Structures are given as C-alpha cells and as structure tokens.
Amino acid sequence: MLKASKIFISCAALILCVYYSQSEFLLVSLQVLVALLFVLVGVESLSNKQTRSGYLLFGSAAFILVVNVVKYVI
Numbered sequence: 001m002l003k004a005s006k007i008f009i010s011c012a013a014l015i016l017c018v019y020y021s022q023s024e025f026l027l028v029s030l031q032v033l034v035a036l037l038f039v040l041v042g043v044e045s046l047s048n049k050q051t052r053s054g055y056l057l058f059g060s061a062a063f064i065l066v067v068n069v070v071k072y073v074i
Contacts, residue, residue: 010031010037012031013033013034013037016029021074030067031064031068032064034064035060035062035064035065036061038057038060038061038064039057039058039061040045041057042054042055042056042057042058042061044051045057
C-alpha cells in the first residue's frame, strides 16, 4: 500500500513539475504532494524501527508546509 502510494505521488509530482511549473497554485500543490510523500516514507521508516530517519522526514514535511503557510500569511 505504501509503495503504491509513493510511486503515485512521485509520478504526480514529476508531471506537475515538468508541465505546470509556471502556475503558483500548481507549484504549491507540488510542494504539498512532496510533503505527503515525506510523511508516507516517514511512517514506513517508523514502522521499520528507523526512528531517526522517520523523524527527519516528518520534520522535512512540516518545514515545507510551514514555509508555504508563512508565505501566504505575509
């Protein structure tokens, strides 16, 4: 399940990046998809008892989302 989700999100992010990189909304949606991919990989890492990489991936996803929120608040 996680492997299929990661492949789907990676393909969707790649397609958005290549074809629609000039639209601000699609660029934000690409960043959200990458953050979702980080969360999925983090969950998989934590399930495999790799806590350090899991927390690092969760932190990266949170950083991406916080930067986007701050960008729109300012």
